[in-house]
Amino acid sequence: MKKVIKATLSEQIYEILREDIISQNIKSGQKLTLKALQERFEISSTPIREAMNRLSQEGLLEHITNVGAKVVEIGEKDIIEIYDFCSSLDATALKLALKSKKADEMILELKECISSQENSLGSGDVETFKIHSDNFHDIFYKYADNSRLYNAALNVRSQLTILTNVYQSLIVAKSVVFVDHKQITQAIAKRDLQNAISLMESHFEHAKNYLLNNIKLSEEAKV
Numbered sequence: 001m002k003k004v005i006k007a008t009l010s011e012q013i014y015e016i017l018r019e020d021i022i023s024q025n026i027k028s029g030q031k032l033t034l035k036a037l038q039e040r041f042e043i044s045s046t047p048i049r050e051a052m053n054r055l056s057q058e059g060l061l062e063h064i065t066n067v068g069a070k071v072v073e074i075g076e077k078d079i080i081e082i083y084d085f086c087s088s089l090d091a092t093a094l095k096l097a098l099k100s101k102k103a104d105e106m107i108l109e110l111k112e113c114i115s116s117q118e119n120s121l122g123s124g125d126v127e128t129f130k131i132h133s134d135n136f137h138d139i140f141y142k143y144a145d146n147s148r149l150y151n152a153a154l155n156v157r158s159q160l161t162i163l164t165n166v167y168q169s170l171i172v173a174k175s176v177v178f179v180d181h182k183q184i185t186q187a188i189a190k191r192d193l194q195n196a197i198s199l200m201e202s203h204f205e206h207a208k209n210y211l212l213n214n215i216k217l218s219e220e221a222k223v
Contacts (some may be wrong), residue, residue, distance in 0.1 A: 009047035013037075018188060020197050021071055022161045032061065033068040058158045074159060079211050081136050086160055089153045089203035090137055091197045094184075097143035098193055106143040110185045113139060117178050129174055134161070136181050163211060 015039075020026040037048045053070055055061040062068040074082070097106050113136050120129035142151045180203040187196035 010050040010054075013041060013043075013047055014051035017051060017055060018058075018060065018158070021055070022158060024162065025167060026071055028071050028162070029073045031064065031067065031070045050223060055074060059111050059156065060158050062219075072159065074163065076212060076215055077221075078159070079163065079208060079215075081162065081203045082156055082160055083208035085156060086153065087201050089149065090204070091141060091200050093140035093144040093146070093149055093153070094188070094196060094200060095193060096146060097140045098148070098191065098196070100143050100145065102143055103191075106139060107185075109139055110136070110188060114178075114182050114185050117181060121174060121178055122174070129178075130165070133174075133177055133181070134164070164207070173210065180206065 008164055017026070017032075026032070032052070034045050034048060038045060039054075041048065051059055056063055056069065060072055062072055063069050099104065100106070113132055116132045117136070120126075120132060141153060144150075180199065184196055184203065186198045187199055
């Protein structure tokens with residue numbers, strides 16, 4: 001277990017639990033009780049409650065009266081809503097970023113990100129690839145420079161990260177993600193906004209359909 005520095009108890013507990021949830025070390029639907037967390041971290045309930053409230057606000061935990069909370073369960077309808085919403089937000093961020101005065105700087109950063117993704121795939125470094133893959137989308141929000149748009153994306157990003165970890169679990173899926181990112185970058189470099197947005201929408205559609213198909217196959221296997 002990671003050591004907790006008492007000066008920032010709530011913050012560190014939040015970070016530890018958040019990482020456990022999005023990586024699915026703590027599974028969707030799993031209950032988290034105050035008693036169990038107190039035993040794990042060997043501290044009082046106050047910082048734990050604060051961390052759990054923050055995770056609830058982020059959409060990662062659901063409160064259970066007199067028990068504690070459980071990790072959010074993401075079903076088919078949730079998947080559709082999350083990916084469609086993020087697709088719209090990213091397309092808007094892309095549009096604003098490409099029209100900004102720093103568009104050239106953004107394009108250079110995107111190309112560097114693509115190069116890093118390619119190197120990670122080549123070396124089989126899955127964790128580093130995921131970092132660069134997430135960063136690819138963050139770049140658009142950075143140059144869009146719209147705090148309300150960023151906050152809207154941030155509110156759903158944690159749930160998306162859980163799904164992304166599932167989607168990118170296979171090498172073939174990571175390769176598809178990389179190709180999509182590369183094609184989007186090429187369109188942006190040509191200042192072809194409509195094609196870039198179309199590719200971005202297709203990118204999210206690929207991920208959404210992959211997950212929905214996996215759910216269908218899993219259900220069929222149980223029959």
